[in-house]
Amino acid sequence: MSERDPIITVRGLVTNLGGRLIHDHVDLDVRRGEVIAIVGGSGSGKSVLLRSIVGLMRPAAGTVHVLGEDVLASDDSAMRSLQRRWGVLFQDGALFSSQTVAENIQVPMREFTDAPQALMNEIAAIKLGMVGLGTDAAQKYPSELSGGMRKRASLARALVLDPEIVFLDEPTAGLDPIAAAAFDQLIASLQKSLGLTVFMVTHDLDTLHAICDRVAVLVNKKLKVGTIDEVRADPDPWIQEYFSGPRGRAAMR
């Protein structure tokens, strides 16, 4: 497969939530190996777009293809084999609260592979190391971790089967600027070493400038996609305000 092959294809996506139109015929192509960020105002439907792509929500119309598989029309077994080729990081981690971090990380392995327990323990420790958590975090329960550590543990769980795509829902929200920058670097380095495609929803302008190849802006129920410079040139008032407001200028420096 070439670098330029679209790995996610969204065509004519229409979403209605409680009678309100959220997406009006949205198109999107995500290429293999790139880092793409979806930005947009609060309530503009960024997370809804992510949920539609991973099959948690059914749009009113349109098609979604991930890794060549039609997400909206696949049967259960096709969906299962697709689900182990992607990992999802939810906003607050969504770790299973009744299990330790190590058990959380091992859930996908237990479900999809026949790896023996000793090997699963080793893999869990490696993944914890990859996301920058010490092995002492392995025995802790999610409620004993800070928000940033929960996100890292959840990222380790999302990466445990070495997926081809990771979906990140606001990965740096709620982190202090130093932790957020470290998380950006973590995602960038993992993306390089594991050859990941990263699809993220974010508000964070620093993240955009630091690690994103392309940006998709959700304004007026449509997506405008391009590199940061291309999108900045768009005359839309929201985009201008977003990139050229005080925070936008600060992130540019």
Next chain:
Amino acid sequence: MGDQHPANTICGDGSLMASPWFQLDRSGGTLRLTAGGPWTVYHAGSIDAGLRRLEPEGAGAVEIDAGAVEALDTTGAWLLLRTKAQLAAAGARITAFKFPETYRPLFEVIETDTPPPPAVVATTTSLAAFFERLGRATHQTLLQALGILGYVGRITIEWFKTVTRPQRHFRFTATVHQIEEVGINALPIVGLLMFLVGIVLAYQGADQLKKFGLDIFTVNALGIGVLRELGVLITAIIIAGRSGSAFTAQIGTMKVNEEIDAMQTMGLNVDDVLILPRVTGLVIALPFLTFYADIVALIGGAMMCYFDMGITAPMFVRQLHQAINLDTFLVGMIKAPVFAYVIGMVGCFEGLNVERNAASVGKLTTRSVVESVFLVIVLDAAFSVMFSILGI
């Protein structure tokens, strides 16, 4: 030894799927390990044990060649690195370690980031562990009992404060809402169940007493049974399952959402806002529900008496009048507020004990129902003993 792994194996679903393999060659004092196939997490189970057993067995040098692997992920890379480290630790010299160049970043991230993995999930099932669990559970139960006792005391004090200065503390609207929630909304289910209980009691009583020609005494058995014991007991158990659990779940969910913490920082007294309206509402509602339950059960019993034995309504009422007096009724009713207090108290107490995770809400809701039903029955027995000593 020369482990030989087939390049292909038949999978469970009958399809032909490539498996990872490795070959060993021990000629000339050098151990050559050649690896191939997909070394990924999905297939690692088949080679893990073989690699873990691997020893140099006198070979001074080791060459590892993974140039032929078709796919490699973190797990596969870890297996190669682990084997390398394991052979080196056994005294062998690693003279070559080859893998496809495209996977170099993967090896780098593991080699730089990874501490030696510890045993992560340990499960012990020894006798000592059993006694440890037993000890912990006993300790936990004692703490729990002490906790409830302390809590009952605290709420009772709050209640007296409320009674003395109602304008300051008492939440009238919330209390009325709770009365509607736990009392009026429970009427259909309590009515249906007590009606059926009345029918069953009358039927079983008639069946036995007919043998002695004492049909009419069915009414006595029914009246005394329902009014003294069953009316209040079954109503209390239904309410423990219906409202006690709801109290725990509501307060527990608020605890998970940090709503309780928010209240405290705003200077709201959680006891006043959440606990007292619920407990007060239940204490007011349960006697009325019990009265209603008594009447419905008697109606059910009377219907059964008519259809089974031809005892008409006037006969039923006359016989009932002879069988019971006001005390019979009051003995049942006096228990209702006590049961209500216990159910409300346990429900709220367990709700406040919820920890900040979703599993905890379910666990404590179950515990709340079990505890309140248990306490209701124990108290009912205590009442029986007390009344028999008093000669009522």
